[in-house]
Amino acid sequence: MTVGDTTSGAGEEPGSDSSVHATPHHEVDHTVEPTDDPLAIRLEALILGADRRYTPFQAARTAGVSMDLASRFWRAMGFADIGQAKALTEADVLALRRLAGLVEAGLLSEPMAIQVARSTGQTTARLAEWQIDSFLEGLTEPPEPGMTRTEVTYPLVELLLPELQEFLVYVWRRQLAAATGRVVQAADDDEMVDRRLAVGFADLVGFTRLTRRLEEEELGELVESFETTAADLVAAHGGRLIKTLGDEVLFAADDAGTAAEIALRLIEAMSQDETMPALRVGIAFGTVTTRMGDVFGTTVNLASRLTSIAPKDAVLVDGAFAKELIRHGDAPESEAQAAEAVAAAAERGRVAEKEGREPDDEPPLPTYRFGLQPMWQRPVRGLGVVEPWLLARRGKTGS
Template identity: 35%
Template sequence: MAPDPSEQPEQPGSTKRAGERLDEAILRSKPRFNALEVAAESGVTIEETRRLWRALGFPEFSGEKAYTAADVEAVSTLMSFVDAGAVDFDTAVNLTRGVGQTMARLADWEVSTLVTRVEEMAAGDEANSSRVHSALQLINEVNPPFERLVVYAWRRHLAAAVGRIEAMGAKDEDLHTIDVTVGFADLVSFTALSNTLDRNEIGDLVEVFEARCQDVVARFGGRIIKSLGDSVLFVTNTAEESVGVAEGIINVIGRDAKMPDVRLGLASGPVILRLGDIFGPPVNMAARLTQVARRNRLIVDQNTADLLPVEEWEHRRLPARPVRGFGLVEPVAVRRR
């Protein structure tokens, strides 16, 4: 019996072939169409096809056959609910952009997480003399259940997002506007510290910071809007929940001798919810407050302080100081009675 090519060691110059094998294992089909053929097969214009493809975050391929049957099906599926009148084309492009950006980050996250496992398989007892073979094996084992997990998680988060519109007090006249408390947590002197660490140590530090923040935010029913390596932006329904998050982050980050100190700022008020992000004065204020907060301390704006029950919380006004974009601001330090 002829040996399975996938089990043969990689040969010099076989990089393209290895890449093709990985592509086929992931995409489950070979490229058969060019852009014009995708448009013809799905019944849309070439410009609509290009807009959807760019919205997914991929570069355009001119005349080469770079598209699969799954690409044709995806375009057809999108256009089916446009044709049915559920949404217009611009809304479909907007949703596609969200999918593209979210899936791009998830894919990068998955690859960076699993690459260590691939190296272990290729070098250890499970070695088959080829990292490509190990990657193919891992893809076959992980991707089917991971795809089911992605769909499940999307459904759960969609249900939660719909619920938040009501729970966070969306304005009847504008469902994009919600009242929340915004929190910003920022590692102290991260830039200087990162200059003393190697790449693996920086990656481990950021991973621990983000993971611990995620755990604390979820515990109090909040949501991380974005993480920027050395900082995390989160929201909660109430000011008390955000203070609980802030105290939790100080406990798991600031009081860990192996981690940098952390500064936290909270601000409350209406924000605009768009494209999975939030915008508005509370977002900017929370970020600015971290610049004047002391290490492992929490300061809040007056709106947040006013929302905390006075019988449970002590408020102490701090000296007014200039805050970029807001002029002179009197931050408030809070602590439990």
């Protein structure tokens, strides 16, 4: 019997021969080794908010939820197999009751409730591991001789837990407000799912070789530094960090200019850090399917392929992205066009001077933030022939 067992309802105790179902990648292990340490028991109760008292069957029955639905919720949240151990608490019962209540009230469909459980479980699983790793970095040695890890951890958790819980809700509300704003601004329902976005991958060059050369701690510090820098730059310049993959980050932006600025800032930041390997970035612009905080589609695949062929410390973009930059006046169609704009501005200045007018009365010289250099067309596996463009930063004079 597992937390993922599916029986027809809450009215029958599950049998011992039930099938075992696969669990998601992030699993919450509810089983614990027996302990006589009262402080360890108190620590667990502090974190869970209550004592363990229910088997999965008992929790489902108490919540008034069928075992089938409860099992699907638990699998979606990433709960590991626990048999019929008394591993669940009043909080587990309340969570079941709330999710099932949303379905019964018609506020969420059953598939949507499963998605909510899955997205929340996956996100918080990584968050919890991330935070625990950070906390334990400062607990490698007990502060006083003879103190156990539990004795050190308990007061820390007791102080941090309520504050972090409130902080988590605060950040979630801010992110929910931002996501809701993007939905409200969408032109129609289709745009809520399929949107035109700039999508970029930033990839550390030679990361596989680094994994063989660096110690695990050094490698972890390098990845953390890269992810932190990338997250800060993406957020500061108006983009959204979709996910981090160790040696690679995926980001998105609503317009090409924002994505271009982020990409070049990433290259510049990494190149100034002697401890970091070279970086390469690929960006594509087009229709993207957004689902559960992730992005999918041909545009995403193209951005990934462009990253794989990009030179070190360089940004490659696709033709659609280049056209967006040109259309919004962020880049010239060609260097010849930029030179013509400079020459025309100089001529206007001479005419204004001859006529006794201030040159400032004339239209300003176009200011292009970026430059584009076409590269050789090349076949890209699964996407046909593409013409990448090399993106660079231009001076403020337009020349």
